[in-house]
Amino acid sequence: MFLAFPEFDIYSTPLLLLSLQGLLFTVLLISRYFNGRNVSDFILALILLFTCFGQTCYTVGFMAWYDTFRTTKINYVLFNVSLALAPLIYLYVKSITTSHFRFRKRDWLHFLPLILFLVYRASIYFYDSGQSGFDEVQNGVLKLSLDEPYILPLITVFGFGQMLLYLAFTFQLFYNYRKKINAFFSNTYKLELNWIRNFLVLYAFLFLYDMIQTAIASYFTELNYMQRWWLNLFVGLTIIYVGIKGYFTDTTKLKKLNFSFTPNQITIPDVDxxxxxxxxxxxxxxxxxxxxxxxxxxxxxxxxxxxxxxxxxxxxxxxxxxxxxxxxxxxxxxxxxxxxxxxxxxxxxxxxxxxxxxxxxxxxxxxxxxxxxxxxxxxxxxxxxxxxxxx
Known part of the structure; x- marks a missing residue:
């Protein structure tokens, strides 16, 4: 039977629609960033963008991309998005809970593993593209002999470890913030940031789901596309929740905190x-x-x-x-x-x-x-x- 891309069915359509909605909120957040220069908007936009990008493999797969374009080179641009998401989640919560937050040069160090991996992936692509017969295959020599059997498993393990550490640091950052506001404010309802708590819980759930699913597929039984679909659906639903709540929840009041203060200004001073x-x-x-x-x-x-x-x-x-x-x-x-x-x-x-x-x-x-x-x-x-x- 002739397959043509895109193919819409009960598997591909929900993933596509949810990802498109996530991209819409990405654009809205970036637009608001350029209008208000609130760095947390830009970081959240990147979180949504990379989360949507992580959906690409399965979304286009269910839409018959791989069957229609059998020599596609899309695998060279796909990567474990936790390399980007882990530090972005941490920096987003930090930007929300820290008054006068600024992205500093040393913050780029959080993304060093991602940068090194992208340089590596670009290198094997340029090598493979120079080999004869590259146009007739989906994956070249190094992609098959080096990347998939050795590098990708290592990146998967590293990504899980990195996400675990960053989630732990971020939860600690958030709850330390909650303790601080209880030490300085008599009414904390507007400053408790329950939305951020829910945001962290959702990404922690996706992380655990992905880790358990990967362990089952690696050590017990192979999981097919349909069985892996549920994780991608939950990711899509998370994209919608994060997009809506992140865009419509006002966190700019925290930027006004300067804890030396009157109600208009609040920052948290160190107590000696x-x-x-x-x-x-x-x-x-x-x-x-x-x-x-x-x-x-x-x-x-x-x-x-x-x-x-x-x-x-x-x-x-x-x-x-x-x-x-x-x-x-x-x-x-x-x-x-x-x-x-x-x-x-x-x-x-x-x-x-x-x-x-x-x-x-x-x-x-x-x-x-x-x-x-x-x-x-x-x-x-x-x-x-x-x-x-x-x-």
């Missing part, structure tokens, strides 16, 4: 406790008295620097007083007072005039999600359950 006088019991008592008398926690934008100025302490002193005197980080410390204020308003029957969320906002919370989570954490019950037990 050795430069400040030790925290004594009186300082802790004064802080507790100030919290009860002045009620600074009612300000939803309250942060460590602002409170330190109000109590005439350095950031390091205030942080140490909260940690040692109350056994809490800044976020839990402030929200403890907000929960107490909420309970007092319930006891005063304020819920007769205001909703529970309205009372929460009066007590300094700025989102329903934060309020419910904090209340559950500190009281081991939901606000509605607490109201039932109070009356």
């Amino acid at each position: 406790l050795s430069r400040d006088r030790p925290i004594d019991k009186k300082s802790v008592e004064n802080l507790e008295r100030f919290m009860e008398m002045e009620k600074p926690y009612l300000n939803p934008e309250l942060n460590l620097v602002d409170l330190a100025k109000q109590v005439n302490m350095s950031r390091a002193q205030l942080s140490e007083a909260i940690n040692t005197g109350f056994g809490r980080n800044f976020n839990d410390f402030i929200n403890m007072y907000r929960v107490q204020a909420f309970k007092k308003m319930i006891a005063a029957e304020k819920h007769q005039q205001l909703s529970l969320l309205g009372i929460a906002f009066e007590c300094g919370f700025n989102s329903k999600a934060t309020f419910n989570r904090v209340f559950k954490k500190l009281t081991h019950s939901s606000p509605s359950e607490f109201l039932k037990t109070a009356y």
